Structure formats: structure tokens, C-alpha cells
Amino acid sequence: MKVMIDLCVVPLGVSVSVSPKIAECEKIIRSSGLKHQLHPYGTVIEGEWDAVFAVVKQCHEIVHEAGAPRITTTIKCGTRIDRDQTMEDKVKSVEEKLN
Amino acid sequence: MKVMIDLCVVPLGVSVSVSPKIAECEKIIRSSGLKHQLHPYGTVIEGEWDAVFAVVKQCHEIVHEAGAPRITTTIKCGTRIDRDQTMEDKVKSVEEKLN
Amino acid sequence: MKVMIDLCVVPLGVSVSVSPKIAECEKIIRSSGLKHQLHPYGTVIEGEWDAVFAVVKQCHEIVHEAGAPRITTTIKCGTRIDRDQTMEDKVKSVEEKLN
Amino acid sequence: MKVMIDLCVVPLGVSVSVSPKIAECEKIIRSSGLKHQLHPYGTVIEGEWDAVFAVVKQCHEIVHEAGAPRITTTIKCGTRIDRDQTMEDKVKSVEEKLN
Numbered sequence: 001m002k003v004m005i006d007l008c009v010v011p012l013g014v015s016v017s018v019s020p021k022i023a024e025c026e027k028i029i030r031s032s033g034l035k036h037q038l039h040p041y042g043t044v045i046e047g048e049w050d051a052v053f054a055v056v057k058q059c060h061e062i063v064h065e066a067g068a069p070r071i072t073t074t075i076k077c078g079t080r081i082d083r084d085q086t087m088e089d090k091v092k093s094v095e096e097k098l099n
Numbered sequence: 100m101k102v103m104i105d106l107c108v109v110p111l112g113v114s115v116s117v118s119p120k121i122a123e124c125e126k127i128i129r130s131s132g133l134k135h136q137l138h139p140y141g142t143v144i145e146g147e148w149d150a151v152f153a154v155v156k157q158c159h160e161i162v163h164e165a166g167a168p169r170i171t172t173t174i175k176c177g178t179r180i181d182r183d184q185t186m187e188d189k190v191k192s193v194e195e196k197l198n
Numbered sequence: 199m200k201v202m203i204d205l206c207v208v209p210l211g212v213s214v215s216v217s218p219k220i221a222e223c224e225k226i227i228r229s230s231g232l233k234h235q236l237h238p239y240g241t242v243i244e245g246e247w248d249a250v251f252a253v254v255k256q257c258h259e260i261v262h263e264a265g266a267p268r269i270t271t272t273i274k275c276g277t278r279i280d281r282d283q284t285m286e287d288k289v290k291s292v293e294e295k296l297n
Numbered sequence: 298m299k300v301m302i303d304l305c306v307v308p309l310g311v312s313v314s315v316s317p318k319i320a321e322c323e324k325i326i327r328s329s330g331l332k333h334q335l336h337p338y339g340t341v342i343e344g345e346w347d348a349v350f351a352v353v354k355q356c357h358e359i360v361h362e363a364g365a366p367r368i369t370t371t372i373k374c375g376t377r378i379d380r381d382q383t384m385e386d387k388v389k390s391v392e393e394k395l396n
Contacts, residue, residue, distance in 0.1 A: 008270075008303075008373060013181070013214030015167065016379055018355035019387075023394035038385035039336040039392065041373050049159075059182050060148075062180050069181035069214045070315075073205075074139065074272045075174040076305060076338050076371055079159050082112070082168035082313055082340035086286045087337035090316075094335065097320035098327075103237035105206075113312025113330045115280060115366045118288075122295035123288055129296075130283040137292065139285035140204035140274050141320075164366075173371045175206060175272055177241050181214055186238035189217075193236065196221035197228075199357065202391050211379070248356075251350050258298065258376050259345075267379035273372040280310070280366035 004087060006076040008042035011068035016023045018065050021066050036089055042074075045056040046087050049079075100148045108158050109160035110167035120165050124158040127156040136186055141173075145186050148178075161197060199247045204274040204287060206240035207257050209266035213237050218266050223257040235285060240272075247277075298346045301373040301384060305357035306332035306356050318363050322356040334384055339371075343384050346376075 003059055006050065007029075012020045027089045034047040043083050056075065063071050110120045125142065128135045133146040133152050140173075152188055158165065162170055205227075209219045224241065227234045230253050232245040243250055254273065261269050304326075308318045323340065326333045329352050331344040353372065360368055364395055 001156075001163075004129075004157075005339065006303075006305075006336075010208060010210065010270055012208065012210065012216065014211075016212065016377070017390075018385055019390040020394055026395055037337060038388060039303075040334060040341045040387045041301065041339075041375070044337045049146060049156055053156075056176075057100075057148055057152075060102075060176075064100075064178070064180050069249030070179040071177065072208055073174075073176040074371075074373055075172075077155075077165065077172040077174060078170065078338070080169040080313070081163050083342050090337045091335060093314075094319050094323055095353040097317055098323055103239065105204075105237075107204075109307060109309070111307065111309065111315065111368055112311075112313030115278070116291075117309065118291040119295055121292050125292060127297055136238060137289060138204075139235060139242045139288045140202065140276070141239075143238045171307055173272075173274055177239070179214070189238045190236060192215075192217040193220050193224060196218055197224055199354075199361075201357075222350075234396065246354075250356075251314040255298075255346055255350075256299065258300075258374075261347055262298075262376065262378050271351075271374040273370075273374060274369040275353075275372060278309075278367040278369065280362050 001079055003052050004078045005052055006044050007062060008074045009070050010074060011063050011072040014068050014093045018038045021068060024066055028058045028062060029055055034085045035043045043069045044087050100191055102148045102151050103145045103177045104151055105141045105143050107173045108162060110162050111169040113167050113174055119164045121166060123161045127157045127161060128154055134141050139177060143186050199246045200248050200276055200278045201242045203250055204240045204242050207261060208270050209261050210268040210270060212266050214241055219261045219266060222260045226260060227253055228257045242285050251264045299377055300346045300349050301343045301375045303339045303341050305361060305371045307369050308360050309367040313366050318334060318360045321359045321363055326352055326356045333383055334389060341384050
């Protein structure tokens with residue numbers, strides 16, 4: 001089952017600047033080989049369900065190891081079985097209707 | 100790693116009434132043996148990471164089998180390594196400060 | 199337009215324990231007169247759109263005043279125009295299908 | 298109070314293809330004059346709190362007018378009072394730590 005998620009990992013109990021820990025997550029995402037796109041409020045990741053959620057778990061593990069005692073993450077998670085749809089397809093589909 | 104999630108599964112491309120498919124998810128959650136609490140905009144589930152996310156995957160599978168071509172799910176997902184905290188603890192912790 | 203939201207306010211750059219600030223939000227929600235239900239990963243609030251989102255804004259204001267330099271909030275937000283549905287209706291609708 | 302949100306509007310009880318209704322939302326966002334960025338699982342919008350949430354409400358109104366009886370929306374919503382931070386700043390801050 002293919003899945004597309006929008007992942008936003010938020011470390012708690014640490015400094016107000018969370019970007020060093022988000023960068024640790026980005027390294028995991030990039031080394032996973034999964035298709036991904038960083039945006040200002042999260043990262044969209046696309047791939048097989050188990051591979052994608054393995055990355056989510058690794059992000060929690062690395063952020064705890066980097067010193068965050070607590071994490072709250074928000075995930076939007078989409079699956080569809082009627083047809084394949086990539087992250088580029090989704091954006092293009094909206095933009096075509098705007099023109 | 101223990102995790103607490105708030106799970107909200109939304110079937111798309113089906114009837115405006117989604118409760119039959121949410122009930123299918125509830126059956127999976129209840130048969131998992133994991134601690135859980137249904138509320139008006141989701142279900143809170145608590146347990147070991149892999150067991151909890153196995154339930155999330157099974158919910159997507161059952162809702163597709165039940166006829167939904169597409170699903171979008173929102174998950175809030177919390178872990179902490181400083182101490183154990185159950186779902187009852189979290190509510191009690193807020194309520195104590197209100198009294 | 200009636201709306202039901204699930205609100206989860208997360209103060210950043212403060213202590214790992216966020217319940218004192220969540221309790222401040224709960225006070226605002228309770229004094230608003232809106233129907234609400236606290237659960238382990240948020241609070242469900244029901245009412246007219248403008249009244250509900252005024253409460254969300256007040257929660258951000260009070261949590262900043264209480265010392266949090268940064269806040270990230272997750273909101274699920276539902277509207278429907280086909281019929282009225284309360285938070286009790288939503289839970290009952292699922293539970294009836296489980297019996 | 299400045300706010301940055303990640304907005305994901307999901308029409309229910311309609312066709313499996315939601316992009317025509319998302320395009321209606323995009324038109325509202327673009328005509329608002331607010332800074333915004335479409336990504337594969339939502340749109341990030343930045344501006345003064347009241348202006349941003351007025352857009353969210355208009356999106357619900359237009360999607361109902363376009364025929365959706367029901368909508369569920371997920372919003373991530375961030376405010377900070379320690380300093381200004383644009384959507385470009387947030388991405389740059391992560392990318393700098395990756396290099």
C-alpha cells in the first residue's frame with residue numbers, strides 16, 4: 001500500500017529554536033531514499049507504508065537522542081486504491097484548474 | 100518506545116456518513132487490546148509504537164476493503180522519555196490545575 | 199455556520215510540562231460558554247464559527263502571556279450543511295454500529 | 298499577532314477527486330493578498346491572525362457552495378512573539394543545518 005504523509009515533528013522541553021532537530025529528521029528522510037519535499041510547516045514523504053512509517057519512528061528516536069525529552073508530531077496520511085498519484089500530480093491537478 | 104496517538108480516519112469518495120467505516124476501525128482498535136478512548140473527533144490510543152502503528156495500517160486496510168477508494172487520516176503522535184504518562188494522567192494533570 | 203473543532207495547543211520553548219498552560223486554555227474555553235469536551239490529546243469545541251475561532255485566538259494570546267515564546271497548534275475543523283450533528287451524536291453514531 | 302498556518306481542506310460526501318474544490322480555495326487564498334505556498338498536502342499561509350482565519354472561513358463557505366455537504370479540515374497553526382519568522386526563513390533555517 002502506497003502512502004503519502006505530511007510530517008511535522010515538534011520537540012518539546014527544549015530551546016525555542018527547533019531547526020537543529022528538524023535537520024536531524026531531514027537527514028533520516030533523505031538517506032531513506034523515499035521521495036520527499038520540505039515545506040515551511042513540514043515535509044511530505046511518499047512511498048510504501050512500512051518504509052514511510054519506519055522513517056517516522058526513526059525521526060522520533062533521533063530527536064530523543066538529540067536531547068528532546070518529549071515530542072509531539074502531526075501527521076496527515078493519505079492512501080488511495082483507485083489510482084496512483086504522486087506528490088507532483090497532486091499539485092499539478094490543482095494548478096491546472098486555476099489556469 | 101511508548102506512544103500516544105490521536106487517530107482520525109476520514110474515508111473519501113463515499114457517502115457523507117462516515118460512521119460505518121469508523122466503526123470498522125473501532126473494532127480493530129478494540130480487538131488490538133491497546134488502551135483507547137473514543138471522542139467526538141477521533142480516538143486516542145496508547146501502547147508500544149509498533150503495535151499502535153500496526154493498528155493505524157489495519158484501519159486503512161479495512162476502510163479500503165469496506166469500499167472507500169481514498170482515505171485521509173490525521174494523527175497526532177506523542178512520545179516522551181522523561182517519564183511514563185498515561186491518557187488518564189494527561190487529563191488529570193490539566194484538571195488538577197483548574198481546581 | 200456551526201463548526202466542531204479538535205484543538206491541541208502546544209507551547210514551545212518552555213518546560214516539558216505543558217499542563218499549566220493548557221489549563222489556562224481550558225479556563226478560556228469554559229468561560230466561553232461553548233460546548234466542549236477535554237480528552238487526552240486535545241479539546242473538542244462546538245459552536246458558531248466566529249465564537250469558536252475567537253476562543254482559539256484567545257488561547258494563543260493567553261499562552262504567550264503566560265510565558266511561551268512560541269506555540270504550535272493542531273486543529274481539526276469540521277462543518278456540515280446537510281444536517282445538525284452534536285459531539286454526542288458523533289460518538290453515539292459510531293457506538294450504535296458497534297453493538 | 299502574526300500567524301503561519303498549514304491548511305488542508307477536505308470535502309466529504311463528494312467525488313473522490315477533490316482538486317476542483319481545492320482550486321476554489323486556492324483562488325480565495327490568492328485573491329487575499331496573503332503570502333502563501335501550495336504543497337502536495339496543503340497550503341501554507343502567512344499573515345495577521347484575523348486575515349488568515351478569515352480566509353479559512355471563506356474556504357469552508359466556498360466549498361459548501363460548490364456542493365460539498367461536509368468538510369473536515371486540518372490546520373497546523375504557529376505563532377511566535379520572540380521574533381519574526383517568514384516561511385522562507387523556516388525552510389532556510391533547516392537547509393543551512395544540512396549543509
